[in-house]
Amino acid sequence: METIAAIATPLGTSGVGMVRLSGPQSVPIAARMVRTGRDIETMKGYTGCYGRVFDGEGDIDEAVVFVYRAPHSYTGEDAVEFCCHGGPYLLRHVLRRCLELGASPAGPGEFTRRAFLAGKLSLTQAEAVMDLISSTGRQSAAAALAARDGSVYRAIHELCGTLVHAAAELAAWVDYPEEDHEAVFTAELCGTLRTVREQLAELLRTAERGALVRDGVLTAIVGRPNVGKSTLMNRLTGEETSIVTDEAGTTRDVVECRVDVGGVPLCLWDTAGLREACGKVEAAGVARARQRLERAQLVLAVFDGSAPLEEEDLSLLRALAGRPAVGVLNKADLGGGMGETVRAHLPETVCLSALTGEGMEQLEESLLRVLALDSLETGAAVLAGERQCACAGRARDLLGEAIGALEAGVTFDAVGVLLDDAIDALLSLTGERAGEAVVDEVFSHFCVGK
Numbered sequence: 001m002e003t004i005a006a007i008a009t010p011l012g013t014s015g016v017g018m019v020r021l022s023g024p025q026s027v028p029i030a031a032r033m034v035r036t037g038r039d040i041e042t043m044k045g046y047t048g049c050y051g052r053v054f055d056g057e058g059d060i061d062e063a064v065v066f067v068y069r070a071p072h073s074y075t076g077e078d079a080v081e082f083c084c085h086g087g088p089y090l091l092r093h094v095l096r097r098c099l100e101l102g103a104s105p106a107g108p109g110e111f112t113r114r115a116f117l118a119g120k121l122s123l124t125q126a127e128a129v130m131d132l133i134s135s136t137g138r139q140s141a142a143a144a145l146a147a148r149d150g151s152v153y154r155a156i157h158e159l160c161g162t163l164v165h166a167a168a169e170l171a172a173w174v175d176y177p178e179e180d181h182e183a184v185f186t187a188e189l190c191g192t193l194r195t196v197r198e199q200l201a202e203l204l205r206t207a208e209r210g211a212l213v214r215d216g217v218l219t220a221i222v223g224r225p226n227v228g229k230s231t232l233m234n235r236l237t238g239e240e241t242s243i244v245t246d247e248a249g250t251t252r253d254v255v256e257c258r259v260d261v262g263g264v265p266l267c268l269w270d271t272a273g274l275r276e277a278c279g280k281v282e283a284a285g286v287a288r289a290r291q292r293l294e295r296a297q298l299v300l301a302v303f304d305g306s307a308p309l310e311e312e313d314l315s316l317l318r319a320l321a322g323r324p325a326v327g328v329l330n331k332a333d334l335g336g337g338m339g340e341t342v343r344a345h346l347p348e349t350v351c352l353s354a355l356t357g358e359g360m361e362q363l364e365e366s367l368l369r370v371l372a373l374d375s376l377e378t379g380a381a382v383l384a385g386e387r388q389c390a391c392a393g394r395a396r397d398l399l400g401e402a403i404g405a406l407e408a409g410v411t412f413d414a415v416g417v418l419l420d421d422a423i424d425a426l427l428s429l430t431g432e433r434a435g436e437a438v439v440d441e442v443f444s445h446f447c448v449g450k
Ligand SMILES: Nc1nc2c(ncn2[C@@H]2O[C@H](COP(=O)(O)OP(=O)(O)O)[C@@H](O)[C@H]2O)c(=O)[nH]1
Pocket: 223, 224, 225, 226, 227, 228, 229, 230, 231, 232, 243, 244, 245, 246, 247, 248, 249, 250, 251, 273, 330, 331, 332, 333, 334, 352, 353, 354, 355, 356
């Protein structure tokens, strides 16, 4: 096995930067490039020392050197980490020294790939490492961390175990059928397959919510002019993001900003007030507002809660039928009580004052409920990425076919084939039976040094 080396931190100027080595020659290479008071070759795992990294021409940088001994390292191999100063020149120079002494440059994700091949983690756990690195909010980080701990692996492994058991019984039945009990056997098998299929379907539904949490929810703030959309935008971003005035038609372009609300990243769009516009510019703004309203995954529909509803308010309410939307009765500080019609259309409606901030916590709760994210428990298994979802989807569909075949009285042999294919799909998901192409594809998305 080759010894690999890579810079593991971004190539910018920073306090500290890291170069890592993994493979049998890691420790001997480190011993030849670091001057220190200790004998690096005999250092135990999980120990470190201070020294100077040098090459044929002299010292390069100071470094703290950590030694890991197989199998107790990320990759399962002997490994070394050099924590140097985070200057791109220094890090490249230290890396070059590792390569001169016999290491090969690591490919994308090669450290994690070695961990996978050494059996230190499943394929879903490896994918979770990348998801964890790229997580954008508390909820997506929690889901990725749980997957890193094996939540997805365990969930799929258990379903797979149930199917393997069912397939074994089916095979035994084909060899030794008991004519009298065939109906009972078929019904029981159908029941088992239905349960597994439903659990896969539930995992796929959760995955959709997981994707929202990971990628950010496209959220349009809409309503007629002057109801306080831009004030709400600014309240949510905590800054003067949008211009606020008491003139109708202030906002024309779509103002965008990303915020974290209750652990969920929202991509907020503040838009022009919906009305028959007065001028060319405002009309263009209203057209943009309507486009965003179409595209949004979540709508914050703002109304002036202190005044009677107008025709524009009612037409907005009608347009929102069946969409994920929260009604916002704004200007609660001016007194309210106009909310009945809005509530009748939008069950999740909150009274608040964007100006004073009162009621903002309820907005957060409503929003999580509308997105069905309030029930997403931390630690739950959340399938991540197209690959995982495609495997789970294939297994679910194959089970559907198997159930259909059983109900239609197709031969047990044929059902057995479908079951085997479903098991294959799940084993490919966890990586227990994934082809090299699949494994390559997974790690090609990783960064170098991870
Ligand atoms: N009293 C009160 N006034 C508000 C509130 N929200 C916004 N306003 C005022 O309403 C006017 C229009 O606000 P703006 O955010 O520009 O509305 P937009 O046209 O919907 O974007 C401004 O004068 C704001 O100060 C609120 O919660 N209470």
